[in-house]
Amino acid sequence: MESLFILGTNGKKNYNNTMSEIMTEKTEDPKIETPIEEKYKLQTKDVNVFYGDFQAIKDVSMNIKPRSITAFIGPSGCGKSTFLRLFNRMNDYIEDFKMEGKIKIDDINIYKKKIQLEQLRKEVGMVFQKPNPFPKSIFENVAYGLKIQGIKDKKLIAQRVEKALVQADLWSEVKDNLNKSALTLSGGQQQRLCIARTLAVEPSIILMDEPTSALDPISTAKIEELIYHLKKDYTIIIVTHNMQQASRISDYTAFFYMGELIEFDKTKKIFTNPEKKRTENYITGRFG
């Protein structure tokens, strides 16, 4: 489990650096790029998911490269959200959930008995469909993930909160109102706050479950731009209903249908020259 923790893109060593140092170090260090590039960040093999008698996912195998954006598309109920939620074991809370197969992150099977869910989720952050800030202040929302880890150093927390808000492109809008309730923000700001909250924990993978489906076009554009920039440092997997969104921001696209992975390839290929007829029908709007 330690290796999961260490492989985070920005490890604990950065704690005492200043804001600018951290930012430049992360964006300009070429050393991180090459060695891990060859390996897959996330691998799934023959994954099956059952809810009672219902099979939600059928034999899905897929490899995801680090620092890329992968979009999951498909009609409602095709299993894409279920599949996404396997990666931080969010489905564990569903009572009759059962899963078979292997899912590895950084070569560690995350469904091993020894895996601590809390550690896994620090490594694999999640942004949800509806903005869901806590009914606390803006600052407390972003600091939450740090405080539950037992970090007490106030200066460090303040630094990390600022850094996360800057990364989420929200700092300039809220820096004078950090103590205001997060519920006073607009929907788009709330969603960026939720992204900041996730970034503050410093995960290496971010799962996004239709993060813009509850937002207006302008907020959506802002978040898409943000996601695009986050790719430098994070492996992002995004579930979306919006085909344009998938084609705009993702490097890879996976098309799910009835619990099966129909096609998984570079986004360009999927949207210009898909192998399967069903994929073509879906992306051209013939069904779904």
Next chain:
Amino acid sequence: MRKIKELIIEKSLLSSALVTIAVTIGIILVLAIEAFLFFKEVSIFDFFTDTQWTPLFTEKHYGILPLLSGTLLTTFIAISVALPIGLSISIYLSEYAPRSFRKTIKPLLELLAAVPSVVYGFFALVVVTPYLQQFMPSLSGFNSLSAGIVMGIMIIPFVSSLSEDALFAVPKDLREASYGMGATRLQTAFKVVVPAASSGIIVSIILAISRAIGETMIVAIAAGQQPRLTLDPTVPVETITAYIVQVSLGDVQHGSLEYRTIFAAGITLFVFTFLLNTLSFRIRKKYREKYE
């Protein structure tokens, strides 16, 4: 023809609502008039500052404080029992227990409130007090401690059930967000769910206090009938409600000052519970606005 039928139904429904309101107003009016007549003879200042309550003795004192202290002492003991147990139950049921367990256990818990309070009073007197006397030989046969403890057990479902509703109503999104950042169940329960449900929990506590203040049978049976200004839980005390029972059952002459003391005591009780209920109503209204 149909129109007339509709009209009759509508008016009869309206009249049943009006009857309830009329009865309530009537009760308040009687309380107020009799209390007013009482305060014509006893000054309000004496009523709230005199430390003795002896309207039935030859040397008469009309100080509500001993009754009030008896009421507040038993209520305090009851809440000290009900609050930690009730809250623990509600957190367990809403955050940890499997759905099916929650569905069975919640109605069972609510049964606690369905036991007639006279049974609880009896239980306090003949079971709890003798048991406590084994450890505390100085404990009187009538005391506020066992009455308070048993009353606390009785109001556990008020706290647990209403708090659990409040906790359960916290959107699933917030729990997922917390789990998603690596929080444990315990951290999620105490740092996210409880604060988000705090107004509902406070309402449940206020209603439980209000219930404890108004509770009659347990304290009348097990706490004694000696108005005494004390915070000692081991000696007999008398609560406002127990006094009203005592006088109502006695042979006090109708229309006398002694008779009116129960209205003075009654209106004090009424003001207390009314304020508490208003407070809980306010909080609940504010809380609704927050989520909808």
